[in-house]
Amino acid sequence: ALLVLGGISFVLNHLIKRSLNSVDGRGDPVDYFLLVAIIGTVLLGILFAALFFFMDSGTWTSSLFFHMMTAVLGLGVLLPWLQYLIWKNPLLWLVGFLFQTHTRLCLILYWCLLAAVACGVVFYQNAKRSSESKKHRVSTITRKYFHFIVVATYVPGLILDQQLLFVASVLCTAVFVFLEYVRYFRIRPLGQTMRHLLALFLDERDSGPLILTHIYLLLGMSLSIWLIPRRCAPKGSLTGAGALLPYCGVLAVGVGDTLASICGSTLGEIK
Incomplete structure (x- = not known):
């Protein structure tokens, strides 16, 4: 808890400093x-x-309130704040950024295909559970399918367009956290459905009320992109060993953790 609070405090402090330094419009x-x-x-x-400490979050009234307050916070607070920082319309900038080049368009279409594959794995495993047994749980190797999908997502982005990967990873992290709020608070119409679909993939690390392993995976892959000096540095500006910094997440989490988990589950023994 102290580490989380310390991290949030650091980000807030950094954001305030950057806000004060943005008055020149650059x-x-x-x-x-x-x-x-x-x-x-x-x-x-x-x-x-x-709010939901005092309210039943599973009702349609609470769900409607959730969506309305999310829209108010996003459209009424965060977007104006970002517009103040960058002196541009954030939505217009984002659309122009995503479709700026043909390479970015191809990457986005490729990532959408991988997202569809990941959703297909979830639906297939749930259909398999329904036909076999309600106590069916996916194996470690099956869960690592998502690691392979994430590696296949990040490697082309790292090679072709790190700026796009940076923005896309931030968006995906925000969406994952938002969907976890929806699942945890049982926000209608998707909350209960997500609980049912994701219950199949739980293991001992998700024994609490929150499911965070997919968010941890995304953070592990993204932190090396977010934290390197001068994020999204132009291609060729990092030389020598520094050129490997953006790939740390892929190598450590995407490849190393996956191989260790698969080898441990197939070859290891419990004594």
Whole structure:
């Protein structure tokens, strides 16, 4: 808890400093995108954790209130704040950024295909559970399918367009956290369905009320991109060993953790 609070305090302090330094109108949207997204997801979680402590979050009234407050926070607070920092319309900038080049368009279509494959794995495993046994749980190797999908997502982005990968990873992290709020608070119409679909993939690390392994995976892959000096540095500006920094997440989490888990589950013994 202290580490989380310390991290949030650091981000808040950094965001305030960057906000004060943006008065000259030279703010780079990519430099502020991550910070605003983190603050937004944290504020959203704190707000609804406090409200739903006194309310039943599973009703349609609470769900409608959840969606309305999310829209108010996003459109009424975060977007104006980001616009103040970058001196541009954030939505217009984001659309222009995503479709700026043909390479980015191809990457986005490729990532959408991988996302569809991941969803297909979830639906297939749930259908398999329904036909076999309600106590069916996926194996470690099956869970590692998602590691392979994430590696296949990040490697082309690291090679072809790290700026796009940076923005996409921030967006995906925010979406994952938001969907976890929806699942945890049982927000209609998707909350209960997500609980049912994801219950199949739980293991001992998800024994609590929150399911965080997929968020941890995304963070492990993304932190090396978010934290390297001068994020999204132009291609060729990092030389020598520094050129491997953006690949740390892929090598450590995507490849190393996957191989260790598969080898441990297939070859290891419990004594």
